[in-house]
Amino acid sequence: MPADPTTDLLLITCASGKQATALLPLLSHWKCLRLAVHSASSKSRLEQQYPHAEVIAADLYSPTTTLSLLKDVTACIHIGPSYHPHERSIGHMMIDAALLSPTLKHFILSSVLHTQLDKMLNHSCKRGVEERLIESGLPYTILQPTTFMDNIPIGMLAGQEQPVFPAAWSTDSKFSWIATRDLAAAMHAVLVEREKHLYAQYPLVSTHGPLSFGEAMHIISSKISKDVKIEHLDFRKAVDSVLMRLYGMAEGIDQRTKDTAQRMILYYDNRGIVGNSNVLEWLIGRGATQFDDWVDVKLGELK
Template identity: 55%
Template sequence: MPADPEHDLLLVTCASGKQASRLLPLLAGRWKRLRLVVHSAASRAQLAAQHPGASVVQADLYDGRDVAALLDGVAVVLHIGPTYHPHETEIGYLMVDAAVREARRGAFKHFVLSSVLNSQLRKMMNHDCKRYIEEYVMESGLPYTILQPTTFMDNLPLPLLWRQARDGEDPVFRAMWSTDVPFSFVALHDVAEAMRAVLEEREKHFYAQYPLVSTAAPLTFEQAMRIVGERLGREVKLERLGFEDAVRATLLRLKGTEEVDLRTRDTAQRMLLFYNYRGLIGNPNVLNWLIERKPLSYADWADMRVKEEESKES
């Protein structure tokens, strides 16, 4: 049976992050019972203002007592793990264990895990930790769906590039890894639609693993920036950061600080080394089927994001 958004309690973790931020507007007005989990008081205040009908909870996902309380009465969970957390695997285990306990009480119906494309790539710690969570939920006995998005188009600082072009400056993209290694990209807009379909259609997606890729053919960042430049009406200049500067930039973007656990720094370093030579490649057919339309091309996504920035100015 499909979900019952009128009555089912939906739990979303890392609810102030980029994935949930695109999803929540699609759920607003449809899901009457939302429990949104954040880590900081600032995120809690911001999300509560944006979604006044939801229950916004500040919690520590690495605290088993907090996790047990979060799952109380929940019918479905969308677990988005905290990026580059040194205990992301253990947090996933805690979430699954709490869901199993809730299922024994009869309320729990569906565990949806946001993972990563090609979690088999063990050289990247951020992929490898998700591989263990995938295995754990598969063996849990819970009805599950695993979503595996590739590199997000939305990681590109397009608002900054747009403002530079608007002000007559040459937009500059500071690349953190090689600009001539091909990648498959996905738009958060497409990921959000896929998440909504999985959450609402429910049983249709039990025990499935879905790679999520938008772009039909792999693109290098050099090719992608040419596409963006055409939409901005101005060439985007490329600057390649050195390795240590790239590590710092990655940590600042993802964690807001360079002062991180050494394991978190290791994660950033290994991902950048992998991306410098191998990229991340996948196929868009599954996403096409899930959202019942052709996923966004890089040009489609750039057009959409430019229009969003222009609308803010009008």
């Protein structure tokens, strides 16, 4: 049976992040929503945007919290707190709580492309959550998105008279990219169609071919009619820039989180990460968003 948006209670974790922010506008027809966020400010913002939803500010690193969040839930989209030192444990606690739920029909895990890449701690962490979910016996779907286009500060670059992109790793390394609007469409299809997607793992890529950050900046330059210069950050500044994007600060961060950022930067500097767009396009039933199209959409939003 497909999902029933009129009666099914849907839980989304990390509901104030990029992934959920793109998904929530597609759920206007969903009557019973429970959104888990980390901060009081996020709770206030989402309550204003989605007054029909139950918004809960909670620390996910607690078995009691996860049990409470999953009470009466029919479907769960678990988006783990990336780079959190306890992300693996949080994922395990969510799965364990789901196993105790008599109402749960679908556990959707947002993971990452190529969890086999052990050299990156964030990939290894998410692979551990995937393993626990697969062995749990729960009805699951695993989504594995690649690098987000939406992490590029297009508004900042367009607004600068002489735009400069601070590069944390080699701008020659090749990447496959995904637009959060495409990820949201895939999440929505999996959520609504449910049984069609049980026990599946979907690698999710938007771009039809690999694209380096240098090539991405060249596309942006042509779209904004300004030459985007690239500033190659030294290693320490590169780590700080990643932490600033994630947490809004680089000091006072758990060393295990810094370890994760450092390992990712070193990997990306030498290898990048690439995949294929076929699965995503099949899931969403349309052509995936290409990078130049994404730039056009974002510049249109700015206007």
